[in-house]
Amino acid sequence: MNIEQLRNYCLSKKGTTEDFPFDEDTLVFKVLGKMFVLAGLSKWERGEASINLKADPEYSQELRAEYESIRPGFHMSKKHWNTIYMHEGELSPEFIYKLIDHSYDMVLKGMSKKVRNSLLD
Template sequence: MNIEQLRNYCLSKKGVTEDFPFDQDTLVFKVLGKMFVLASLKKWEQGEASINLKADPEYSEELRVNYNSIRPGFHMSKKHWNTLYLHEDELHPQLVKELIDHSYNMVIKGLAKKLRDTLS
């Protein structure tokens, strides 16, 4: 998966916007204003592609045990976020998409019902 494929996949989801809220390097995808994917463009350009994704804490632990290239979220809550090191070629693109979906769904699950209903 390259950065354009990541971007297109994220933007294909309902209610998603992209933003650079921290600096010109950190691309953030949000669903209804809440972050679900972060990516450093500089790292992608340097061949060190990685993304931060939200995950259920128990599932996070399971992923970290099963995949060397999934680690606690870099500069994020270690309990709720994982960093996927995509440049290590361990993670199949379909798994990455599933984990993006999981992150998206985790964020939606945490929204107020009134906001969730706007996605229907």
């Protein structure tokens, strides 16, 4: 997976926007204004691709126990965020997409029903 594939996948999700709220290096994808994917572009350029994704706390623990390339979120809440080190080659693109879907769903789940329903409009 390259950065354009990641970008295209994230932007294909309903209500998603991209932004650089922290600096010019950290690409952030948001659903209805809330972050669900963060990617440091300079790491991708160096061949050290990684992304931060939100996850259910119990699922986070399971993932970290099963995969060496999934670790507590770098510069994020360790309880709710994981860093996925994609350059290590352990995870298939399909599985990474599944993790992105989970992150997107977790962010939506935390929103009010009224806000979630705005995606249907």
